[in-house]
Amino acid sequence: MKIFLFSYTILVSYLYIPAVSGYLNLYLSLPEVQRLLGLHAELFYIRKGVINNYALNFVVPIPSNIDSLCFTWESLTPGQPVHYSIQVDSSNLAALPTPKLNISDAGVISNTVQTFQISLPCTGLVEAEVDIKIKMNIMLTPENVTTLTFRRKKICLELEKSTAYVSVDSLPPYSNSVNILYIAICCAILFIFILVIVVTLYHVKGNKTRRSTENGSGPTTTTTTFLAALPRNSVNVSSYGSLKRMPSYSLIEERSKDLQDKITELSIQRCRVRLSSIIMEGTFGKIYQGSYTTEEGTEETTIVKTVMDHASDVQISLLLKEGMSLYALNHKNILSISRVSVEEHMAPFLLYPYKNYTNLKLFLQKCKVSSEGVHHTLTTQELVDMALQIIQAMQYLHKKHLLHKDLATRNCVIDDKLNILVADNALSRDLFPSDYHCLGDNENRPVKWLAIESLLHKSFSPSSDVWSFGVLLWELTTLAQQPYIEIDPFEMAAYLKDGYRLAQPINCPDELFAVMAYCWAMSAEERPTFTQLNVCLQEFYAQLTRYV
CATH class of the missing domain: 2.60.40.2170 (Wnt, WIF domain)
Structure with missing residues (x-):
């Protein structure tokens, strides 16, 4: 019988307790x-x-x-x-x-x-x-x-x-004691033999090291990635550069050396970073607004992503890997990491430029009518303009042969002038846990944003990013409602294979919903490219402006 040790879900049927003095x-x-x-x-x-x-x-x-x-x-x-x-x-x-x-x-x-x-x-x-x-x-x-x-x-x-066991009563007492004696003697001989081998190897290695030192060549440096399998307290380093001298125990398997080089290039001293206020907070991660003092003495406002002290090394590795996914990209609609600080016994800091940004998903939710009033009433024209900005960012990413793999409103930011920037997904699992689900493989994934091939085979391509963009467009028109809220995550693949898709939102123009539907074609080849989506939405945007 096949047993999955790491699969269970906690469901909440009622998610609000009225605040009666916090009872x-x-x-x-x-x-x-x-x-x-x-x-x-x-x-x-x-x-x-x-x-x-x-x-x-x-x-x-x-x-x-x-x-x-x-x-x-x-x-x-x-x-x-x-x-x-x-x-x-x-x-x-x-x-x-x-x-x-x-x-x-x-x-x-x-x-x-x-x-x-x-x-x-x-x-x-x-x-x-x-x-x-x-x-x-x-x-x-x-x-x-x-x-x-x-x-x-x-x-x-x-x-x-x-539990495998043998009854002692079924064995003759004499033969049992003799067997134990023989086993003990064999174990002692084996232990002595192993000890002799270890001492011999150590002696030979010491001689080789001394000879190499005498010849003027020192020991080689082992290049490693961020230590994810070791307890954090066992890492005795003062900067990220020191990690390169340690054995390799990493969960970051691909392009690990490239990731190290990137982090080393962006590495800064922790004392130059000052945290001001918390923007978002989860169970294991936090996003701060802070400032960074440059070597010239000027102060820059920045976003700081980090984890708490009780975060596991796996979560720290994911923070670094996902935070560096948009490294060195220069586009007006992409929020790229600017600096990194990794120091001894401290959680890493990931720094991003800050210009009064708000998470797009949280911004859209505030646009709904509530007891506090409406934060901002969005027009169809503004929504289409926001979608076009995201399309331009994705065109740039794909031109650089990069995939996002987690395109959603939670991974975008917006400023006061409705300028959109696509960001990485570092800490998203922690800050938006209801958007991610584990399907028995011990991996939290954005199941309801994934293309059918990504869901079934973990296959990603520019076309799978297009599918996710269709769901993001649906989020924009519904002011960040949860997609497929009535569908169990384990049933998503069957639901999509049967041809079911998200329904047309209220007050969503037919032209805009048609764009979403094209993005959700079953075959990846039948989905439009971001270039085609850009042309289509530019035409629709031009039609909207004629009547304004």
């Missing part, structure tokens, strides 16, 4: 996060009544050797009781009986910090992936009920397969 904390404690994820941090689902959407969607496996889950919570309203009810279900009772709680199924949340446990003991009779549903109802008043539903997968193994 609840619900989180995984530091020891629990250490046990499940190996991270030195707490993971909050609800902090002072505010739900952390990223934490609720974060992928955490439950391997066979873990037989319980622990949650920590506390009520922050001493004068008003917060009631709860919990229901836990197992999809395979033969492999895992109904999980048990060490607290009552319903009651009142304590005003002090309380940790409760859900036991997950496998029977050992069946090998299976068991779906576990944990449903929590949190009630401040009978009318104020919040429901959180967690869906996780527990790996259960057959005891016979996971």
